[in-house]
Amino acid sequence: MSLPERDTRQSIVDTAERFFRDIGYQKTTVADIAKSLRMSPANVYRFFDSKKSINEAVLARFKGELEESLSLIIAEQRSAGSRLREMLLTAHRINQARFADQHRMQEMVCAAMEESWDAILGHIERFDALLGRVIAEGIANGEFRALDPVAATQCIRTAMLRFQHPLLMAQCERIPGPTAEEMIDFIMAALEQPKAEN
Template sequence: MKNSFDLREHDTYLNIVDVAERLFAGVGFQKTTVADIAHELHMSPANVYRFFSSKAEINEAVGRRLLSEIETTVGDIVRQSDSARQRLREIVIAIREAFAQRLRSNRKLFELVETAFNENWPIVHEHVEKLDKSLGEVIAQGAREGEFHVSDPELAAMLVRSACLQFCHPRLMLEREQEPEPTVDQMIDFCLAALG
């Protein structure tokens, strides 16, 4: 168990992330400096640097929180008692809706996530790995219970996620809005057909 010193440190860490997220939502992450964040928290920039070695690390921490909210939603769906087919559909729809909702509620925070994907930040890599793990669990269950005919659930998870990329990728969602695209339900039906 953490001692009280560690807890206080952890609180400060969380405060920095909270304040950074608020400032990012207001003026954008590119225009927010470590000095701005320190100022809001009535602390010195040097103190912020005790927790984050660079501004980029703060960006990643805020981005990670946004993506982990999506991962939690996906995890909740994995544990539901619906059929595997139904859960796969719900997962992709939930991810798309989470990005769309972020876009509607705060364009500037959405830009942070967009940039993370554009520049391939490590948090995106982690996010994709977690997503694959969740999809893989559902597919493996579906395979055990005869819903799918799949011998490699891990590979199948990557294939479903890749096939649904335009619904799980912030910039692609925007970019492909005007194209005559399949709907998310059509794409899921296609994937479910492939899973047999």
């Protein structure tokens, strides 16, 4: 893709994201996006074959940024436990900033769950791969118990669902606790090698 083409693609994704946030995914049309960019719908269709594909690109960019943040934490020189804690908290904060109180952004994700399941599954697999790397490291260096790293990764992702899933973040705000920090402490207690206590 040439540089101007990449710029055009990027502008379409930016504009779509603004429309999805402001008027919602369902109400946005490819014609709206094209008009706002002063181009023809046919030109938008040169880059994306449907609104669903544009939504996938919006989501891929967001998830790409999230995965990038997690990769940076993985690369830091500190214990697996401390990196895992920060990864879980960072993923929660990024999702929360994006989706909490953003009813229309939630609509966008729900549409992707309906229309683009493979894309959603791809993001989950990459998230698991990132968590799994740090968990496997912690098991190998003796910080964590000798757990099955795949099952541990899936359990941690599932335990954190309430702090990541756009709809649950909204629903669970009205339910008593725990905080993300309390949940992460609880998870770490399951993972970390027993310390001598009472």
